[in-house]
Amino acid sequence: MDIFNFANLAEIADLANLTGDIVIEWTLLVLLTACALTLAISRHLPNAITAFFLFSMILAALLGFLGADSHAMAAAAVGAGVIGVMLLLTLRRLQQHDRRKRDEQ
Amino acid sequence: MTEFVAAGLVAALGVLGLIFLSFAVIGMYRFGSVLNRIHAVVKCGLAGALLLILALIALGLADLESLPESLPGLTLRLGLLGFGLSLSLASAGRLLANFEVRERRSRVYYDELEMTSDGKFKQVPSAKASAKE
Numbered sequence: 001m002d003i004f005n006f007a008n009l010a011e012i013a014d015l016a017n018l019t020g021d022i023v024i025e026w027t028l029l030v031l032l033t034a035c036a037l038t039l040a041i042s043r044h045l046p047n048a049i050t051a052f053f054l055f056s057m058i059l060a061a062l063l064g065f066l067g068a069d070s071h072a073m074a075a076a077a078v079g080a081g082v083i084g085v086m087l088l089l090t091l092r093r094l095q096q097h098d099r100r101k102r103d104e105q
Numbered sequence: 106m107t108e109f110v111a112a113g114l115v116a117a118l119g120v121l122g123l124i125f126l127s128f129a130v131i132g133m134y135r136f137g138s139v140l141n142r143i144h145a146v147v148k149c150g151l152a153g154a155l156l157l158i159l160a161l162i163a164l165g166l167a168d169l170e171s172l173p174e175s176l177p178g179l180t181l182r183l184g185l186l187g188f189g190l191s192l193s194l195a196s197a198g199r200l201l202a203n204f205e206v207r208e209r210r211s212r213v214y215y216d217e218l219e220m221t222s223d224g225k226f227k228q229v230p231s232a233k234a235s236a237k238e
Contacts, residue, residue: 024123024160028123031130034134046205053150053197057150065157065161072186073182073186073189085197091204
């Protein structure tokens with residue numbers, strides 16, 4: 001195959017696009033799985049929340065690559081934004097609860 | 106020829122974004138402290154996600170046939186996605202770091218051990234904490 005033949009360039013570009021898409025999607029899936037595992041096995045709550053932020057960001061990027069732009073926007077806003085703030089509020093309440101318990105002791 | 110260049114640009118941006126995201130995940134595994142992990146995740150993760158979004162915009166630009174109809178909407182949606190990610194992740198990282206620093210301070214105030222008469226250790230609020238209250 002002569003790569004300098006302009007008729008072949010479109011085919012090569014198509015092939016490169018397809019290969020690139022597959023590589024990017026699978027790598028994102030592997031990273032997503034790694035984040036999910038970290039999230040599941042993490043004992044320290046702030047570490048788990050950090051893993052959750054990265055998880056939701058990779059999920060948004062993956063959804064964007066799959067062509068679901070609106071869904072990716074919603075995932076980014078809800079995943080990293082709303083749920084993140086709610087988890088932080090829960091963490092703060094847990095801390096207050098622990099402090100109250102220590103004071104009682 | 107334009108398609109070839111666009112495909113190369115998309116591949117370069119995509120691979121660079123993936124490398125940054127991989128660094129974020131590796132940092133999350135390797136670093137011990139929460140603050141270091143937040144640093145790795147927020148900086149590398151955000152850079153990786155924004156590079157991937159740029160790759161998607163380049164992919165939309167490469168599709169010359171549907172350019173007039175789809176490009177403004179696509180660019181706007183992807184731009185909003187990048188903006189939302191930057192805003193939410195940076196704020197969340199700041200809040201989490203703030204929480205961690207406060208918790209560390211309270212741990213310094215509270216985690217002092219005192220030996221009781223039966224030889225066991227008991228957690229007591231330190232003098233610093235009492236003075237603060």
